[in-house]
Amino acid sequence: METPIGRSLKRGGISAWITTIVALAAVAFHLVLCANRQLTDWWLVALATAVVVTNAVVALQSRDRLSFGFRLTPIQGWVYWAKVTLILGAIVLCVLGLSAAVGLGILRVHVSPPRHIVDRSQIGPLFVWMCIYAPLTEEAMYRLAICPPATAWFGPKAAIAISGVAFAGAHVLGGNPGPDNQIAGFLLAWAYLKSGSLAVPVALHFLGNLVAFGLQLYFFYWAQ
Helix, strand or coil, rough: CCCCCCCCHHHCHHHHHHHHHHHHHHHHHHHHHHHHHCCCCHHHHHHHHHHHHHHHHHHHCCCCCCHHHHCCCCCCCCHHHHHHHHHHHHHHHCCCCCCCCHHHHHHHCCCCCCCCCHHHHHHHHHHHHHHHHHHHHHHHHHHHHHHHHHHHHHHHHHHHHHHHHHHHHHHHCCCCCHHHHHHHHHHHHHHHHHHHCCCHHHHHHHHHHHHHHHHHHHHHHCCC
């Protein structure tokens, strides 16, 4: 896959090492906080901010913001990504349907739907968390932090694998090991590298979480 992500870091040097060290430290700390159930909004924003500021400084120093996906318009244009979104949505639905068929129909596993809303006062904060905080901070942590240096050192395929595994691990450690979260990281990393724009995985993450938020409203209002 041809991608501008990580291009300026392929030369090595201090920039490559700085982004690599920051990525390792931020992601490792995030995973530890998830495992210990100590991840707060403050920590998430602080870690994401550290990643964004570091990469922005490196981008300014190298005069190559495209190496980090700091562009609003993807390489292929938004019409292309609107079509891709439909395809990716269908893939995720198929995975969820297959997982449900195996788990509920064959293995007879009893799964209670997650209910994060027990009072109307929680609807607003949950929307902000799922559809604003999570897409922005998690894409900073698991796409912007990981993919540029990983692509520079190991290539785009390895970057997708590393980003996807780390993202899946964070959700497992955080107590949200759904099949959608296990494949989302790989799809979002691919979208980031393919589009050359961080805006694309953020938008896809927002749409996916918006659907999940809609399900939470359904559980609260109609599936009591």
